[in-house]
Amino acid sequence: ETGVTQSPTHLIKTRGQQVTLRCSSQSGHNTVSWYQQALGQGPQFIFQYYREEENGRGNFPPRFSGLQFPNYSSELNVNALELDDSALYLCASSLGRDRAYEQYFGPGTRLTVT
């Protein structure tokens, strides 16, 4: 059984640029959720994708967008990067939407915006 993987591990971007982060869900899981963990904070829910459709969104602006592919892998896109977007981005997969109690987390992508 393959666990949740994320790429890249780290990246550095400049303010105003765009970034794409990737997540492969655990084998058999059809739902991916994204969380942002700013320095010194707990993870905050960004959104969830279930069968290629968004299933709920946290308090994040529209420049945070996502995509889920037929193989259930997912992308998080952030446009017009701001310094405050610097954070660890975590994805979690689960079998079925609205099953946050069964989420498995990936190792995260560390984004630094300069």
Add this chain to the structure above:
Amino acid sequence: AQSVAQPEDQVNVAEGNPLTVKCTYSVSGNPYLFWYVQYPNRGLQFLLKYITGDNLVKGSYGFEAEFNKSQTSFHLKKPSALVSDSALYFCAVTPRGNNRLAFGKGNQVVVIP
């Protein structure tokens, strides 16, 4: 909406002494409760969860937590702390049928040799 409070920023404990990390929560309906640990520059590592049943939950690495519904608490405990337990600990909650976990701000645990 669900929320978690972890009232202490840092918990210092001597190696070999009992460790307690406090967590209280607010949620509509029956809660599912979690503890995660995070080491520097790493992702979240699952420790234990309460879904239903026995209020005392045993998890990885000798950790346990007690669900107290009347006090809306889910404190994490370890009878004898190790230096390697030094890390950041997060409590999280979600109600059944929800799509997201709500995390506390975390507690830094420092185990002193």
